[in-house]
Amino acid sequence: VVSGGLILTMDEQGTCLRGEIAIREGKIVALGEALAGVETAERLDASGCLVIPGLVDGHTHAAMACFRGVADDLPLERWLTEHIFPLERRCVDEELVYWGSRLACLEMVRGGITAFADMYFFEDQVAWAAQEVGLRALLGEGLLAGPSPAAQGPQEALQRAEAFIDRWSGHQLVHPSVDPHAVYSCSEELLRQASEMARRWGVPLVIHLQETRQEVAGARDRWGCTPLQYLERLGTLEGEVVACHFVHVEEADLELAARRDLRVIHCPESNAKLAAGVAPVPEMLEWGLVVGLGTDGPASNNDLDLFGEMNFAAKLHKVVRGDPTVLPARQVLEMATRQGAQALGLPGGVIEVGGAADLVVVELGAPHATPLHDPYSHLVYAAKAADVRDVIVNGRLVVRNHQVLTVDEAETLERVRRLAARAQRS
Ligand SMILES: [Zn+2]
Numbered sequence: 001v002v003s004g005g006l007i008l009t010m011d012e013q014g015t016c017l018r019g020e021i022a023i024r025e026g027k028i029v030a031l032g033e034a035l036a037g038v039e040t041a042e043r044l045d046a047s048g049c050l051v052i053p054g055l056v057d058g059h060t061h062a063a064m065a066c067f068r069g070v071a072d073d074l075p076l077e078r079w080l081t082e083h084i085f086p087l088e089r090r091c092v093d094e095e096l097v098y099w100g101s102r103l104a105c106l107e108m109v110r111g112g113i114t115a116f117a118d119m120y121f122f123e124d125q126v127a128w129a130a131q132e133v134g135l136r137a138l139l140g141e142g143l144l145a146g147p148s149p150a151a152q153g154p155q156e157a158l159q160r161a162e163a164f165i166d167r168w169s170g171h172q173l174v175h176p177s178v179d180p181h182a183v184y185s186c187s188e189e190l191l192r193q194a195s196e197m198a199r200r201w202g203v204p205l206v207i208h209l210q211e212t213r214q215e216v217a218g219a220r221d222r223w224g225c226t227p228l229q230y231l232e233r234l235g236t237l238e239g240e241v242v243a244c245h246f247v248h249v250e251e252a253d254l255e256l257a258a259r260r261d262l263r264v265i266h267c268p269e270s271n272a273k274l275a276a277g278v279a280p281v282p283e284m285l286e287w288g289l290v291v292g293l294g295t296d297g298p299a300s301n302n303d304l305d306l307f308g309e310m311n312f313a314a315k316l317h318k319v320v321r322g323d324p325t326v327l328p329a330r331q332v333l334e335m336a337t338r339q340g341a342q343a344l345g346l347p348g349g350v351i352e353v354g355g356a357a358d359l360v361v362v363e364l365g366a367p368h369a370t371p372l373h374d375p376y377s378h379l380v381y382a383a384k385a386a387d388v389r390d391v392i393v394n395g396r397l398v399v400r401n402h403q404v405l406t407v408d409e410a411e412t413l414e415r416v417r418r419l420a421a422r423a424q425r426s
Contacts, residue, residue: 001035002359002392005046008375009351010053010337014330016375021051023357026172026395031353044390044397046361050375052333053349054114054136054358054393055306056340058265059206059244059294061120062129063092063100065107066420067299076212076274084299088121091423092149097122099415101129106404106412107304109135111385114358114393115346117242117265117294119179119206121150123164127174134398134406136358138344139168140179140206143194145187154190158197165201173394175346176201177242182208183227184218188234195236204263204345205236209243212276216248228253228262237262242343244294245270246284247277254280258287263343266335268313270296281317282326292340293332306336307385314380329380361390 003020009031022030022040064084071083097120108116115136118126123141130137141161142148151157165176178198180186186194198205210216210227219227229252231237237260244265246257257264266279284291293313295304314332318324341349347356364372368382391399398406 001040001042002044002046002051002361005049005051005361006375007031007051007351008333008379010334011350011352021351021357021359023392023395026357028351028353028355028357031351042397044361044392046390048364049389050362050364050379051351052112052360052362052379053337053341053351054360054391055112055336056292056344056346056349057108057113057116057295057304057306058242058292058340058343059117059119059267059296060104060304061297061299062104062116062118062126062304063097063120064297064299065104065304066096066100066416066423068302070299070423072273072302076276077214079274079300087423088149090426091419092121094122094125096419096423098125098129099412099419101126102133102407102412103416104298104304105129105133105135106407106409107298109133109391109393109398109404110388110402111305111307112360112362112388112391113304113306114360114391115341115344115348117177117206117344119181121148124167127164127168131171131173132407133404134173134393134396136173136175136346136348136356136393138175138177138204138206138346139164140177143178143180143190144185145190146185154187158190158193161194162197165197165203169201175203175344177204177206179206182211182215183230184215191231191234191236195234195239199239204240204242206242206244207231209246210248210253211245211271213248226250226253228256232256232260240345244296245276245279247271247279249280249284254283254287254289257284257289262289264289264291265294265340265343266291266313267294267296267309268316269309270300272312272316273302274300278316278320281313282321285331290339290343291335292343293335305385307379307383307387310336310380329374329376332380333376357392357395359392360388362387363389
């Protein structure tokens with residue numbers, strides 16, 4: 001039982017209530033004022049705190065935590081081809097992915113993230129890290145037309161992707177997806193095969209889409225349409241598709257996205273840092289699209305902090321539209337919770353009876369968090385990731401009083417420092 005806090009359920013009606021949340025076997029079984037007759041094995045006192053659904057990081061490359069700050073202040077093209085790709089070819093292996101992902105999971109869960117979506121290589125290692133730390137995750141082996149650190153070519157990558165899905169299907173916390181990198185880095189054949197695999201297994205297809213102006217211009221040159229319209233032509237929008245970024249978007253894309261129920265993950269800090277552009281999120285929401293929030297990888301952000309991301313998203317669109325009424329705080333918090341979970345097809349995102357017990361207790365004791373007038377405003381404009389006190393994922397207490405209970409944090413930091421030093425020398 002979690003008791004005593006102000007509960008923001010993040011349901012469609014925006015219900016807030018004071019009372020208790022009873023949890024059994026990973027689910028919320030009762031919600032409301034002083035639950036009589038609930039037998040309590042363990043009680044978490046959240047008095048004076050806010051209780052919210054766990055935050056959902058809709059897009060990241062967790063293992064890139066090892067490459068945090070390795071190359072900054074560069075355009076995407078140069079950043080990728082001169083720095084990230086060569087570094088990945090030299091040093092990405094199972095060991096680096098495991099420890100980098102474990103570090104990322106620690107950062108995420110301490111900041112109230114209970115679920116995340118990840119695209120990288122050696123994805124089994126990400127799955128182990130997520131499971132050991134105790135996070136929910138949608139994970140997919142990255143697919144490329146050429147060789148990757150984990151595969152000689154696309155056919156081997158597809159085999160790895162399918163074996164991954166087979167291995168983790170039905171797991172409580174780890175949910176598989178199929179992750180072709182982007183339309184410019186995958187062949188038509190690979191995109192078709194990836195889509196077919198996703199539909200055959202009934203899992204989402206996750207792709208970077210329309211991130212930069214060059215990507216859209218390139219698609220126009222090659223196929224005479226935008227990347228989304230190209231995917232439609234290939235028949236790959238039939239199943240559940242998650243588009244990360246979706247920055248350079250025209251009216252026809254929004255119409256098509258709404259018709260195909262495309263899920264979008266908005267990554268404003270990464271888009272800003274790489275000067276990719278600003279996604280038309282208010283327009284997407286007007287079209288009824290489900291839009292989640294993502295950090296993108298820690299090499300392009302450079303943190304995994306959804307409080308910072310919410311704060312930035314809420315302000316960015318106001319500046320761009322010259323209108324302070326767009327993306328109000330509650331709507332942004334919805335993107336980081338309910339809409340994020342919906343976009344990824346994962347449980348959680350709402351505090352409701354029968355729903356997943358993914359909960360975050362945010363403390364209000366710090367000077368920057370005092371006084372409290374409007375809890376939504378508080379969470380988006382004033383709170384910090386470090387205000388997260390306790391985190392429950394799937395009914396399990398993972399963080400208590402700012403300490404991660406599940407894995408050894410000091411060991412993880414030490415291993416990542418050593419791997420980063422090795423990468424520097426390579
Ligand atoms: Zn990405």
